Amino acid sequence: MDPKSEREQERIEDASAPKPERQTYEHAVEPPQYKEFPVIEPGHTMSSVTEKISNVVLRGRHPMGWFFAFGVGFLLFNLLMVSIAHLLMNGIGIWGNNQPVGWAFDIINFVWWIGIGHAGTLISAILLLLKQDWRTSINRFAEAMTLFAVACALLFPLIHTGRPWLAAYWLLPYPNTMDIWPQFRSPLIWDVFAVATYGTVSLLFWYTGLVPDLATLRDRAKSKVLARVYGAFALGWRGSARHWQRYETAYLLLAGMSTPLVLSVHTVVSFDFAVSVIPGWHATIFPPYFVAGAIYAGFAMVLALAIPLRKWYGLEDFITMRHLENMAKVTLVTGLIVAYGYAVEAFFGWYSANAYENYMIFNRMTGPYAWSYWTLIFCNGIVPQTLWIKSLRTNTTWLFIMAIIVSVGMWLERFVIIVTSLHRDFLPSSWDMYYPTFWDFSTFFGTIGLFLTLMFLFVRVLPMISIFEMRTLVPAARVRLPKDPAADIDVTFGEPPPEPAE
């Protein structure tokens, strides 16, 4: 018997053979155990969970991997600063955008980042409503990922105006001296509202989830200053049942509202394309296909972050193979939806019997950017199919490589949609090629730097796994009330909680 199944066996015995005096309690007999990886390795207590997660922040010795990832991120972040300074001084002429390709890296990167953010909300809100307890150990940093991805995304619409301080009046409704107001019939203004709302609600949701854990950090912090800082953000949380009841109601309602919100955001983003009359964009498949693509790209990014983080910080007990496998399954399913989207796009191109649509799909597959189309099909259509095989789905190295390939594929998807549709539009006389410049790439890689910098600073200052939700997964959190409330039971059973380790 290998060690894994031995532990599994112990868990089954531990759960299904309660001590004799507990037999009268309602929940003492566990349902039959499934033969799956556990959501949390057996043997953990409330203390050990608290200690392990909060110690990363409070007493953490940070692994070399942290310094490597943060270092790379910070270097790229500086490149972003230089790129933005250069852009603001010289205008968007430093990019490769031209006529007819008026939109290029700016919108490609915007859509890519926004999409990545979507997995965080899916994990934290939709999986909560569906009572998927495996979300518990990945929701916190997936939500952080959402916030940072939205921050990177928001940068692009802001800087692509070239002079952002002059663009405010057509983006935001405010009384200006010109007496001009935004155009509310335009998808671009819907986008402003959708993304701004999404960023704000994600922040509220994330902060709400953090409050009880901030209280834990406050109580465990060794230094007074640190205790004060965490204490201020913890708002004086003391874990009263009255607080918990309102807290849970609010948290559940936030999840319920985030669910349609997240679906609406990428739908609105897809309207930027679908509402226009450009061949290859003007299609009803866009909203669902964009939402699925967003979740697909996002789960790949969660995998790409979770796999190194759990290894570097030794969190394999909490982010188990179960989580990785489930995420791989979601990636596979959404990948199939995306692949279906490509098939439908090609079908529409032919079935529309429209010369421009027809040519668009032909040009996409055989034109000067055919390499990007076929690489995209390889990355998003073929590589994820390896996830049907369980041994690959549970192989962290392969999952990490696959996640990177999927991220590249999803970036290429936006490149293909945007550049191939624009570069040969209705009049052959205006056809042109698009070539990104150094500054296009430096801005894009710069935002990856911003993302990594924020992400790795986050794991140092805040608990990357929700501590209070992890406590609910340990056996000691199970309530064992007698069936008959009047029955005289010994309320002092159980071991006293161990002293917290210093």
Add this chain to the structure above:
Amino acid sequence: METSTSTMDAHRPIFGLMAEFADVTALIVAAQRTRAAGYEKVDAYSPFPVHELFDALDVHDRRVPLFVLLGGIGGMIAGFGLCYWVSTIAYPLNIGGRPFNSWPAFIPVTFELTILFASFAAVLSWIMLSGLPLPYHPVFNVERFAKVASENGFFLTIESDDPKFDRHGTVEFLKGLGAREINEIAH
């Protein structure tokens, strides 16, 4: 079972009494019995949400969903009102002879602001109805509470302004519930 009780100066007023229990079930049973004994100003503290505790203490604040609903309705009116006012009154633009009040185009903004306002209502209502942010609360004067309440401690408090509260009788009552440690909470 050992029960330690620390008493302070018997003449100084106290906030109440705090008892620690061994685990979550013990706390729920204790909360039920404390309520059954007629105590009103009772609160229970746990390191994670426990639904049975809400029932035991009868805490079911339904104002949070109400505020969320009101926030959502407010956001909906604000969103549609903004689009309508801008597009028909403040800055009407004739685009291909379409109506100024082209309401289907206003739905995305209306929807987003509905969610935005409702979310703010949710967060503000759970914080403010709970009386937070609160920089000081007497329960933290109990050393054991400050140490483990946010980790693995299960506590029950009975406040001194409860009509049934009796500084000695209530201690005995809590001892009878099987508390591990009973402390007086200084103001």
